Amino acid sequence: MIFRQLFDSISGTYSYLLASRRGGEALIIDPVLEKVDRYLQLVKELDLKLVKAVDTHIHADHVTGLGALRDRTHCITVMGEQARVDVVSMRVVEGDKLTIEGVALDVLYTPGHTDDSYSFLMQDRVFTGDTLLIRGTGRTDFQNGSARAQYQSLFGKLLKLPDETLVYPAHDYKGDTVSTIGEEKAFNPRLQVKSVDEYVDLMSKLNLPNPKMMDVAVPANMRQGLPQDEIARRGWALTATQAMAQIGDPNVALIDLREHSERERHGVIPGSLNAPYPDLAMNIRPGGVLYELACSTGKRLVFYCAFGERSAMAVQAAQDAGLTTACHIHGGMDAWRKAHGPLVH
Template sequence: MIFRQLFDQTSGTYSYLLASRAGGEALIIDPVLEKVDRYLTLMRELDLRLVKAVDTHLHADHITGLGALRDHTQCITVMGEQTKADVVSMRLSDGDKLTVEGLSLDVIYTPGHTDDSYSFVLPDRVFTGDTLLIRGTGRTDFQNGDPRQQYDSIFGRLLRLPERTLVYPAHDYKGDTVSTIGEEKAHNPRLQVKSVEEYVELMNNLKLANPKMMDVAVPANMTIGLHQEEVARQGWSVGVTEALVFAGNPEVAFIDLREHAERERYGIIPGSLHVPYPALKDHIAEGGMLHDLARRKGKQLLFYCAYGERSAMAVQAAQDAALRLARHLEGGIAAWTSAGGPIER
C-alpha cells in the first residue's frame, strides 16, 4: 500500500494519501486548500489518479481542499450524510465502505467533536479525524458538539478496536505523528475517567478560545459544491419534471454514476444503466459503450448520481468528448425521489 502522511504547519492538520499500487486509484483524507498543489505534485510523482477526496468532518480551523481537488482532478468529494456542506458527491453512513481500487475502509460514525464526525478503519489503522487525538480528544463546544456522544464514540467504538491499531488523527500540535489504540487507552489523560459524567464534566470545562480561522473556515467549508447552475447555463441540464417525462422513453438512456452500495441503499431509476463515475472516461471514449449509444445509436444520455455533482462533471466530460446529446439530472436521485419519481430496488 502507498501511504503518505502530510502536514500543514499553519493549522496543525494531517492529511493522508492512500493507494494500493503505483499507477492506481488514490484517495486523500482531510486535505487542506493551501496544500493542494503539493498533493497534485505528489500524485504525479507517484503516478496516482485521485478518485476520492474525503473530509472526516466540517473543519473549523482550515479551509478544506475538497473543492479545489475536485476542480483539478474531477474526483468524487466525500463526507458523512450529516454534513452541512452544500453539495458533496457522495455521503457516507455508519457501516458503509469507503473504497478505491484495492482498498476498502470501514466507515464509523463517531459524533461528538461535531455532529458530522466520521472515522475510517483499515485492518491495521484508523483515521480518527478530531474525535480521538494523540493524548487528547477533539473539543465538543461548537458545531453541535456533544461530550456525551464523543464519549460513546470513543469508548463504545474506537477503543474497541484491537490495541495494536495505529491511530492517525486529523490534527496534532505537539509533533506526534501516530499512536495506537493501546497507547491511548493507557496514556491519554482525557480517557482516564471513570464514567461518562466525569468525561462530560471534563470537556465542558476546557474553556478554550475559538479556532482563529473559525469565522472564515466554517462558511467556506459549507459551500464546496460544484455550481450546477453553470452546467444549466450551457443547456446541459434536465430538471426533474422533464426527466419524469423521459422515463421509459427508448430514445433516452438513464446512466447511474453511483457506486453499488448507494444503489442498494437508495434504489435506482428503473431501466437505468450502471456506469460508476470512476469508469466514465473509458465509456465515453471512442469504442466505449456510452460513446456507441450516443454517436451510433443516437440516444440521449441522461446522467444522474446522488445530488447532481458527479453527473454535472460527467456531462461536461461527455460534451468535451463531442457527445452532444448528453445531459444530466439536476439534483440527482434525491430530487427525483422528492418529486415522487419511480424507484426500483
C-alpha cells in the same frame, strides 16, 4: 500500498493520501486548501489518479481542499450524511465501505467533536479525525459537539478496535504523528475517566479559545458544492420533473453513475443503466460502452448521480468527447426524490 501523511503546519492538520499501487487510484482524507498544489504534485509524482477527497467533518480551523481538488482533478467529494454542507458528490453512513481501486475503508460514525464526525478504518489503522487525537480528544464545545456522544464514539467504538491498531488523527499540536489504540487507552489523559459523567465534566472545563480561522473556515467549508448552473445554461441539464417524462423513451439512456452501496440504499430510476463514475473516462472514449451506446443507437445519454456533481462533471467530459446530446439530471437523486420520482429497490 502507498500511504502518505501530509502536514499543514499553520493549522496543525494531517492529511492522508492512500493508494494501493503506483499508477492506481488514490484517495485523500482531510485535505487543506492551501496545500492543494503540494498534494497534486505528489499525486503526479507517484503517477496516481485522485478519485476521492474525503473530510472527516466540517473543519473549524482551516478551509478544506475538497472543492479545489474536485475542480482540478474531477475527483468526487465525500462526507458523512450529517454534514451540513450545501453539496458533496457522495455521502456515507456507518457501515458503508469507502472504496477506491484496491483500498476499502470501513466507515464509522463517531460524533462528539461535531455531530458530523466520522472515522475511517483501514485494516491495521484508523483515521480518527478529531474524535481521538494523540493523548487528547477533539473539543466538543461547538458545531453541535457533545461530550456524551464523544464518550460513546470513543469507548463504544474506537477503543474497541484491537490494541495494535494504528491511530492517525486529523491534528496534532505537539509534533506526534501516530499512536495506537492500546497506547491511547493506557496513556491518553482524557480516557482515564470512570464514567461518561466524569468525561462530560472534564470536557466542560477545557476553556479553549475558538480556532483563529473559525469564522472564515466554517462558512467556507459549508459551501463546497460544484455550481451546476453553467451546465444548465448550456442546455445540458434536465430538472427531475423533465427527466421523469423521459422514462421509457426509447431515444434516451438513463445512466446511473453511483456506486453499488448508494444504489442499494436509495434505489434507482426504473430502466436506468449503471456505469460507475470512476470508469467514466474509459466508457466515453471511442470503443467504450457509453460512447458506442450513444453512437450506435443515437440515444441521448442522461447521466444521474446522488446530488448532480458527478453527473455534471460527466456531462462536461462526454461533451468534450464529442457526445453532444449528453445531459444530466440537475440535483441528482436528491432532486428526484424531492420531486417524487419513481424508484426501484
